[in-house]
Amino acid sequence: MSSDAAPREQDILDALKKVEDPDLHKDIVSLNFVKDLKIDGGVVSFTIELTTPACPVKKEMEQWAREAVLAVPGVRDVRITMSAAVTRGAAGEGKQSVPGVKNLVAVGSGKGGVGKSTVTVNLAVALAQTGAAVGVLDADIYGPNVPLMMGIEGRPRAIGDRIQTLSNYGVRVMSMGFLTDRDDQPLIWRGPMLHSVIQQFIRQVDWGELDYLLVDLPPGTGDVQLSLTQTVPLMGAVIVSTPQDVALQDARKAISMFRQVRVEILGIVENMSYFQCPKCGERTHIFSHGGGAATASRYGVPFLGEVPLDVALREGGDAGKPVTALAPDSTAAEVFRGIARQVAAQVSIANAHNVGVVIE
Ligand SMILES: Nc1ncnc2c1ncn2[C@@H]1O[C@H](COP(=O)(O)OP(=O)(O)O)[C@@H](O)[C@H]1O
Ligand SMILES: [Mg+2]
Numbered sequence: 001m002s003s004d005a006a007p008r009e010q011d012i013l014d015a016l017k018k019v020e021d022p023d024l025h026k027d028i029v030s031l032n033f034v035k036d037l038k039i040d041g042g043v044v045s046f047t048i049e050l051t052t053p054a055c056p057v058k059k060e061m062e063q064w065a066r067e068a069v070l071a072v073p074g075v076r077d078v079r080i081t082m083s084a085a086v087t088r089g090a091a092g093e094g095k096q097s098v099p100g101v102k103n104l105v106a107v108g109s110g111k112g113g114v115g116k117s118t119v120t121v122n123l124a125v126a127l128a129q130t131g132a133a134v135g136v137l138d139a140d141i142y143g144p145n146v147p148l149m150m151g152i153e154g155r156p157r158a159i160g161d162r163i164q165t166l167s168n169y170g171v172r173v174m175s176m177g178f179l180t181d182r183d184d185q186p187l188i189w190r191g192p193m194l195h196s197v198i199q200q201f202i203r204q205v206d207w208g209e210l211d212y213l214l215v216d217l218p219p220g221t222g223d224v225q226l227s228l229t230q231t232v233p234l235m236g237a238v239i240v241s242t243p244q245d246v247a248l249q250d251a252r253k254a255i256s257m258f259r260q261v262r263v264e265i266l267g268i269v270e271n272m273s274y275f276q277c278p279k280c281g282e283r284t285h286i287f288s289h290g291g292g293a294a295t296a297s298r299y300g301v302p303f304l305g306e307v308p309l310d311v312a313l314r315e316g317g318d319a320g321k322p323v324t325a326l327a328p329d330s331t332a333a334e335v336f337r338g339i340a341r342q343v344a345a346q347v348s349i350a351n352a353h354n355v356g357v358v359i360e
Pocket of ligand 1: 109111112113114115116117118119145219271272307308309310311313314315317318
């Protein structure tokens with residue numbers, strides 16, 4: 001073919017078939033990611049629609065596609081639009097999905113105080129920063145910390161019979177903390193009441209259209225947590241642990257609990273992994289080290305990242321200013337963006353499995 005002739009659509013598609021999604025292990029043409037292909041003389045334009053705006057290899061994928069198409073004889077210019085349509089997760093057997101909410105992801109830990117809410121909030125903000133529509137359901141009815149950590153005060157309104165969320169940093173939130181009078185008054189409720197509150201938070205709250213709804217579960221692996229994971233239509237769970245043996249033991253219990261109710265483990269986050277000296281840069285592993293990664297490999301689940309022990313994280317939490325939003329250049333924010341990309345990738349992989357995409 002002379003290089004002056006306009007390229008044919010089939011040649012472009014053949015070239016794009018060489019571009020593979022590294023997470024789904026399939027080429028982007030077979031995955032149906034290539035849309036709106038137009039050839040105007042030597043100018044080729046198309047859209048690549050990924051399964052998440054938080055795709056870890058978005059830039060690389062664009063570059064690979066550009067190079068592949070530019071190598072086709074007759075192509076002078078390539079114009080690529082990158083977009084994303086988040087895939088919908090399975091609600092789990094016998095569970096009714098939430099209309100408009102594509103993926104309910106639990107953030108769980110066996111033990112309290114390991115930084116579950118801190119991780120939930122920063123993960124939510126990091127996902128929202130990629131352009132995803134994100135919400136947080138604070139299911140920690142007895143210790144609802146999310147409003148404080150997200151810097152949200154006030155009472156939700158109801159429109160008709162739908163309770164409206166309150167938002168900050170681009171994240172929609174619902175929490176028992178919005179509904180109680182005094183935050184120093186612990187709630188003493190028994191299981192069934194707790195369940196009906198969670199059910200209302202899921203079914204009667206106007207979540208709108210969400211790609212990811214993160215559910216900050218109460219700590220522990222007892223009956224309450226078990227039945228919550230059974231009733232909430234979760235597509236997956238992220239486990240938070242510190243590197244300490246006691247916390248890891250509880251993290252293992254949490255993994256078993258989710259597996260028992262067939263909720264996919266999207267991975268483990270190790271929080272308070274190390275302290276980096278702000279003066280000399282030396283890392284100290286205050287709560288031991290490497291336990292999160294070791295546990296992940298032992299259970300065959302992804303390791304999602306290490307969050308440092310960082311005074312700015314604690315201060316940000318107390319002040320309602322998540323570091324990911326307020327200090328985006330900090331190490332902690334960078335770490336959370338990495339975790340967000342990993343979580344989004346794992347959601348996409350799990351959802352691809354569910355619609356029968358064969359992943360080698
Ligand atoms: N990586 C971290 N560095 C510094 N402080 C942290 C970190 N993670 C959590 N914290 C602090 O530890 C306390 C407990 O964290 P929290 O997220 O409320 O835990 P959980 O929800 O598991 O009970 C909070 O005061 C929080 O600000
Ligand atoms: Mg908490």
